[in-house]
Amino acid sequence: MRIDIVLLIYICLSLLGCDHHKSASVSTTAVDFNMEKEQAQELLIYDRFDDIEYIFNYKNDTTYVINFWATWCKPCVEELPYFDLLFNDYSEDKVKIILVSLDFPKHIQSKLIPYLEENNVLPQVMVLKDGNANNWISKVSENWDGAIPITLVYNKHKRVFIGGEVPDYTSLEAKVKPLIIY
Amino acid sequence: MIKQILNFAFIAMCVLGISNCDSGSATTDGDDTKITTEKPSIKETASKTKMVDLKVGDTAPDFKLKGIDNKIMSLADVEDANGYIVTFTCNTCPYAVMYEDRLIDLHIKMAAKGYPVIAINPNDPEVKEGDSFDAMVTRSKEKSFPFAYLFDDGQKVYPQYGATKTPHVFLLDADRKVRYIGSIDDSPNDPEAVTKKYVEMAVEAIENGKEPTPDYTKAIGCSIKKKA
Numbered sequence: 001m002r003i004d005i006v007l008l009i010y011i012c013l014s015l016l017g018c019d020h021h022k023s024a025s026v027s028t029t030a031v032d033f034n035m036e037k038e039q040a041q042e043l044l045i046y047d048r049f050d051d052i053e054y055i056f057n058y059k060n061d062t063t064y065v066i067n068f069w070a071t072w073c074k075p076c077v078e079e080l081p082y083f084d085l086l087f088n089d090y091s092e093d094k095v096k097i098i099l100v101s102l103d104f105p106k107h108i109q110s111k112l113i114p115y116l117e118e119n120n121v122l123p124q125v126m127v128l129k130d131g132n133a134n135n136w137i138s139k140v141s142e143n144w145d146g147a148i149p150i151t152l153v154y155n156k157h158k159r160v161f162i163g164g165e166v167p168d169y170t171s172l173e174a175k176v177k178p179l180i181i182y
Numbered sequence: 183m184i185k186q187i188l189n190f191a192f193i194a195m196c197v198l199g200i201s202n203c204d205s206g207s208a209t210t211d212g213d214d215t216k217i218t219t220e221k222p223s224i225k226e227t228a229s230k231t232k233m234v235d236l237k238v239g240d241t242a243p244d245f246k247l248k249g250i251d252n253k254i255m256s257l258a259d260v261e262d263a264n265g266y267i268v269t270f271t272c273n274t275c276p277y278a279v280m281y282e283d284r285l286i287d288l289h290i291k292m293a294a295k296g297y298p299v300i301a302i303n304p305n306d307p308e309v310k311e312g313d314s315f316d317a318m319v320t321r322s323k324e325k326s327f328p329f330a331y332l333f334d335d336g337q338k339v340y341p342q343y344g345a346t347k348t349p350h351v352f353l354l355d356a357d358r359k360v361r362y363i364g365s366i367d368d369s370p371n372d373p374e375a376v377t378k379k380y381v382e383m384a385v386e387a388i389e390n391g392k393e394p395t396p397d398y399t400k401a402i403g404c405s406i407k408k409k410a
Contacts, residue, residue: 102402131370131375132368133370134368134400134401145347146346147346147403
């Protein structure tokens with residue numbers, strides 16, 4: 001009987017942990033920035049799309065807002081403040097924003113990190129270096145042909161693809177709010 | 183009795199746990215909805231030209247656009263054309279710039295076979311100053327572009343192709359039928375890492391009476407600049 005209980009507890013614990021993504025030891029680097037501020041932030045740098053594919057496939061109660069952008073892309077940079085606003089307005093809700101930067105590797109230190117620090121970008125930022133985009137663009141959305149910016153909003157029931165820049169904060173909020181699970 | 187209850191509970195937990203642990207791709211309740219941003223429609227900036235979405239097999243329209251040599255050019259003007267490599271590109275997008283040298287090489291190689299590169303800048307210079315006509319002339323001289331570099335004045339032509347970004351290639355055959363759409367090769371960031379030269383492969387296929395494979399690819403690029 002004791003063995004039964006031990007086995008039961010062990011299996012429960014390992015199953016509860018089954019939503020975790022693979023460990024970031026697969027071709028990832030983490031760079032800290034905003035070191036002087038209260039909360040140092042971490043920029044995660046991925047070599048391959050396979051290593052971030054998990055962020056498009058969560059099945060919990062969180063609504064994910066995933067934006068593809070780059071510092072060299074003017075409309076991308078213009079809409080980024082809306083994601084900061086969203087981050088603040090929905091900090092109490094089950095909303096997670098991930099900004100996936102397609103900045104070139106050689107610009108991560110020289111352009112991306114200074115940009116993030118100067119503009120106090122709040123949501124999680126990842127860099128994807130995978131240059132063979134034809135292999136993964138459709139995995140983000142069939143409707144996406146590769147132009148940036150784009151935003152994917154999804155929860156376990158529904159996916160919404162925003163092709164192009166959002167004109168204002170209200171438009172972005174209007175896409176996210178209906179998908180929030182309470 | 184207790185042992186039986188525990189056994190039952192154990193099995194029930196396993197079943198529940200396994201069913202929750204499905205890590206396949208997220209199912210969708212509704213369709214993957216494309217929601218375009220609410221900007222004034224293309225019509226307003228392009229004299230009521232509808233946004234077409236050319237597919238492989240469709241016939242592409244011809245046009246009359248001014249080139250950096252100040253002459254108006256149409257596809258029909260190209261002599262002995264077996265096809266056309268219509269390429270929407272610009273001065274300012276880093277992806278377009280990364281491809282400039284490769285576009286030059288592509289033209290030199292392909293024009294000899296009757297498939298010249300016809301580059302078209304679709305951006306509105308009022309939105310992106312670096313994509314003005316004068317800037318096009320300067321860039322063309324700096325890099326000695328051997329291909330035509332045309333200005334989509336009024337942004338009327340790119341919606342007729344359905345170009346959505348720079349760079350964006352539409353390979354046409356002699357009858358202006360679209361045979362390939364997409365990227366020049368499979369490694370924009372690093373020319374050394376190219377393994378597939380899609381446009382060259384497509385031209386070779388056409389020359390051999392075959393269908394290009396792939397006939398459609400996707401790549402990262404900059405959205406086309408138009409007024410909000």
